[in-house]
Amino acid sequence: MAKEVIRVGILGLGTVGSGTVQTLQENKKDIEQKIGARLEIKKIAVAHPDKKRPVPLEPGWITGDVNEVMDDPEIDIVAELIGGVEPARSYIDRALDSGKHIVTANKELLAKGGHELLTKAATHRLDFYFEGSVAGGIPIVQAMKIGLAANHIERVVGIVNGTTNYILTQMAQEGKDFAEALAEAQAKGYAEADPTNDVEGYDAAYKIAILASIAFMSRVDPEDIHAEGIARITAGDIRYARELGYAIKLLAIGRQENGSIQARVHPALLPFAHPLASVNDVFNAVFVRGSSVGEVMFFGRGAGALPTGSAVAADILEVARNIRFGSAGRIACTCFENKSVIPMDTIETKYYIRMKVSDKPKVLATIAGVFGEFGVSVESVVQKAVPTGESAEIVWVTHQALEKNVREALEVIARLPVVAEVSNWIRVEE
Numbered sequence: 001m002a003k004e005v006i007r008v009g010i011l012g013l014g015t016v017g018s019g020t021v022q023t024l025q026e027n028k029k030d031i032e033q034k035i036g037a038r039l040e041i042k043k044i045a046v047a048h049p050d051k052k053r054p055v056p057l058e059p060g061w062i063t064g065d066v067n068e069v070m071d072d073p074e075i076d077i078v079a080e081l082i083g084g085v086e087p088a089r090s091y092i093d094r095a096l097d098s099g100k101h102i103v104t105a106n107k108e109l110l111a112k113g114g115h116e117l118l119t120k121a122a123t124h125r126l127d128f129y130f131e132g133s134v135a136g137g138i139p140i141v142q143a144m145k146i147g148l149a150a151n152h153i154e155r156v157v158g159i160v161n162g163t164t165n166y167i168l169t170q171m172a173q174e175g176k177d178f179a180e181a182l183a184e185a186q187a188k189g190y191a192e193a194d195p196t197n198d199v200e201g202y203d204a205a206y207k208i209a210i211l212a213s214i215a216f217m218s219r220v221d222p223e224d225i226h227a228e229g230i231a232r233i234t235a236g237d238i239r240y241a242r243e244l245g246y247a248i249k250l251l252a253i254g255r256q257e258n259g260s261i262q263a264r265v266h267p268a269l270l271p272f273a274h275p276l277a278s279v280n281d282v283f284n285a286v287f288v289r290g291s292s293v294g295e296v297m298f299f300g301r302g303a304g305a306l307p308t309g310s311a312v313a314a315d316i317l318e319v320a321r322n323i324r325f326g327s328a329g330r331i332a333c334t335c336f337e338n339k340s341v342i343p344m345d346t347i348e349t350k351y352y353i354r355m356k357v358s359d360k361p362k363v364l365a366t367i368a369g370v371f372g373e374f375g376v377s378v379e380s381v382v383q384k385a386v387p388t389g390e391s392a393e394i395v396w397v398t399h400q401a402l403e404k405n406v407r408e409a410l411e412v413i414a415r416l417p418v419v420a421e422v423s424n425w426i427r428v429e430e
């Protein structure tokens with residue numbers, strides 16, 4: 001007989017846990033109608049049970065002992081909203097052993113150990129949903145797993161980190177430098193006190209590892225993803241890029257070509273006409289190209305209590321519906337293949353390169369000659385400023401070139417007596 005009551009245990013009641021509980025409570029009637037059964041929160045395990053919470057709680061919900069969730073045979077679904085690899089991984093593992101379905105928003109754990117946990121869930125015919133782990137409120141995981149499942153996915157490119165997008169937007173719109181924009185993001189609660197994970201691109205790398213694994217049906221290990229952050233982008237780069245017709249965005253890029261995968265995170269110049277170029281502030285967007293559907297873009301809030309709570313609560317609803325109709329465990333891991341992630345040196349793209357050189361005759365020709373020796377052809381070169389009369393700032397844009405050749409050319413160019421410094425180089429995505 002179909003279950004009349006489905007019970008949820010929650011691990012963690014921080015930002016996402018609170019947004020999830022609020023969503024489940026506020027929309028309880030609609031959610032239960034969609035499930036066709038009652039949905040009860042039975043227990044919420046936290047680290048500090050006496051802490052004041054921002055959401056109304058029923059008596060008896062909160063516990064400081066995770067075993068009260070793990071060992072309760074009435075709990076059908078465990079929502080892991082603690083974060084980090086341990087103890088989250090052990091808790092999920094244990095919950096699966098006890099026959100509990102899993103919902104999580106934990107991108108780090110998914111990216112590093114998702115494959116094993118998903119396989120275990122499938123073996124036990126249990127659901128394992130993780131919509132909240134990528135791009136918060138944007139339903140991109142379900143879209144890729146269900147809505148676009150019949151496509152061969154060629155490309156998935158996203159702005160998947162709201163903190164860095166906010167910083168870059170402030171730099172572009174207000175002319176702030178990186179440190180000032182970061183300090184403001186921290187003051188507004190968009191960036192953590194230690195912003196390394198966001199600013200260095202690690203958070204985006206976890207997310208593209210998850211998206212690329214789904215899109216290309218092959219496990220992408222975050223260790224194989226080139227992750228480069230935005231700390232070296234200056235307000236000047238953003239200004240010069242704008243003059244050339246480009247915005248600068250931190251992109252998470254997954255591409256599939258000839259049976260291998262490109263997975264990389266780095267700042268990139270993006271033409272203003274590209275739909276991702278106008279995604280500003282803390283917003284996220286993911287652009288997918290599929291063989292049948294063509295181009296699709298998803299846009300919305302990529303973090304925060306309620307947007308992420310929306311994703312987690314929807315997962316809980318869907319798992320509950322599967323339990324109710326006896327269809328749990330259908331959507332297992334789809335990493336059937338074993339494709340390699342190609343090294344950065346072998347990618348081909350265009351490059352924006354800014355350098356300081358002596359303001360003397362033939363300097364440009366000398367530098368262009370070195371580019372030529374390495375097979376890097378130049379699309380345009382502009383002299384931007386002559387601050388003292390002795391040095392000039394030059395911005396080059398190359399045609400498509402092999403990354404290895406560009407790196408090697410720049411090593412030689414940096415040693416030329418007429419070159420004071422190679423100040424920055426940024427990939428250009430068309």
Ligand SMILES: NC(=O)c1ccc[n+]([C@@H]2O[C@H](COP(=O)([O-])OP(=O)(O)OC[C@H]3O[C@@H](n4cnc5c(N)ncnc54)[C@H](OP(=O)(O)O)[C@@H]3O)[C@@H](O)[C@H]2O)c1
Pocket residue numbers: 011012013014015016017045046047048049051066081082083084087105106107108132133134136302303304305308
């Ligand atoms: N924040 C976002 O906007 C966002 C967006 C998408 C995905 N995520 C992901 O969602 C997950 C949760 O993030 P969050 O921002 O909600 O974190 P958070 O605000 O730091 O909350 C973490 C919660 O876990 C509890 N906790 C910590 N250690 C525990 C333990 N050993 N046993 C039981 N409970 C424990 C904490 O308890 P106390 O409250 O008692 O200290 C707290 O309630 C992470 O995986 C994160 O990557 C977050």
